[in-house]
Amino acid sequence: MRRVSGRGVFVAPLLALAMLAFAHCAVPTAQAEDVVVLATDGGGTMTVRGTVLDYRGDGLKIEDHTGVARTFPAARVIDIRTPLSPQAEEAERRFAAHQWAEAVPLYQAARNAETRGWVRLRLTARLVRCLDNLGQAEPAGREFVDVLLAADPNTPYFDVCPLPWLPASPDPSLQQAALGWMRSPHPAARLLGAAHLAAGPHAVEARSTLQALTTTAPKPIAQAALVQLDRRDILAASEDTLRSRERLLRDMPRNVRGGGYYLLGTAWAQRQRWEDATACFMRVVILHDDQYRLAARALAEAVRCREKLSDRESAERLRYELTQRFADTPEGEAARAAP
Template sequence: MNSLRLSLFALLLMSSVAVAEDRVYLRSSADSRTPEVYVGQIDDYTGQTLKMTTLSGRSIEIPAAKVASVESEWPEAMRAAQALFAQEKFAEAEIAFQQAYRAEPRGWVKRMLIAETARCRRNLGRNDAAGEAFLALVASDPYTPYLDAMPLAWKTGEPDVNLHRAAIAWLEKTDSPYAQLMGASFLLSAAERTKAIAALERLKSAAPAELALLAEMQLWRTEPPARDADKTAARRKQIEQLPANVQSGPRLLLGDALARDDQHEQATIEYLRIPILDNIDRPLAAEALLRAGKQLELMGRPAAAKRLYREIITDYPAAGVIGREASSRLEQAGGASP
């Protein structure tokens, strides 16, 4: 009787394992109302191709550009880490993602966990450590789909000692366009600015398409302020060529260009796209909200500006300097209380 129960238990266990399925959702075409879905087991997923064994046992390859999202049986450790990230407990989330990484056997999920670790470090302001994690990611997959995990500077600010040292080392990695892009990005605000500009010019001409475009957008930071509506419109189109998850930084620069042209309402809209569309880079989102608030003040809408400042204080508790400026502007702004 005991052996019969053990056999039944084994069969049930095998059945539960078989039920565990991965789902791959493809991007909807213009004439399709529902996304196409493949079900089975993901064998590998890189920035080029997703390889899968379907429920019927057929092996298929799907171009990564056609993949909208994937679902899988995520381990409990990974779900716990994601919950910590959602609560903005980035230090705890980083540790949890690393624990999940050590226990995870699937290579494509391990790369996902490295990307999550890099995102945690970015949100903690540890861009040097985030960059090292990202380079480990591209060493495993040179065509990574997780470009949003790459730390880049999109506003002026001299890097701290650790980041400065790391950026110099990255710039010297002539065999890695990812490393050079990161290094040049942070060194645009340092003594090595001339070397950084030269590296970005090379990347703009020779790097893979998305990196070349990001390099060109970094060079926007070096140009003198100018009012040029045609150039601004052209740059908006360039931004839209990028994957949605890496558009936020360039959109901050686009908002700045519109603000310089006294297009305060359009600048505000561009800034507000960032926290609406990007919930990953929290410091950048807080910066965008602050700049949008300033534009609203210039338009004579202090009550609306106050709402944004209060949002920074309430929803971005780790915003640091940005949060303190939001508190100061909240007290100083005129108009009715939000």
């Protein structure tokens, strides 16, 4: 019988482990199983497993373990779970912790290393949201227009379009970029550019562009253009118009609903309808806190509404929430400094 030395017994398992580790690292992420959750016609959900081949505005294509590929409408996609690189996983953790500045370079590095085109676009969508939450309107807009829209004019990530909802004057660099977007062939880019230019020297062209989009653009973009026009018009709207707009918002894209409810809140507050205003502002805080800066402003406005109602207990509770959830925003800092 051949005798195996102690050294040989030790080396063989090490070699096997090394080969296993190499094989694990060498397997492309795309080969691992993806899990897609889809909405069904009956109001429920269904789960499909396999390898996602593509995800665009016209549908999601997935191949099962037998090699059969199926395509599902993008509107039915609720969630996609897919293996990510360590950098992307860390970026997701930073995103969940609202550490936008730390997440940005991680998403950029993860995108550069990612081989799957549809995942690169997904990481870009996260990057856009981070930049928008940091108040970096121009970089956020460039990522949205130059990457997401350039790859797919009907992008399924329209919900991260970094539309402005709070009063602001674009600096010269953003103004120049917005002019280019407003004159783009892509309706979503025209929407974004016109939204930034709706006040100022290009206001007439911008409002004309928004008005045209309400009748010529695909439905989500047309709805967004309508609500963007409200940024100036809603304060003069009748109560019937406000109620009508509130009903319309329920069927609008998610990012538009957040901005729309904020605008409705300001309109009700102007009329001293503090309860109605509070309800609108709190919808933003509860349902749209991924629009971080907008949610912080909405919560600050909700505090003011409760103070107007002499509801000191609710005002103090909401002010405390503002200092905890939105501590790094101007609204959070002001709440913390309040006597």
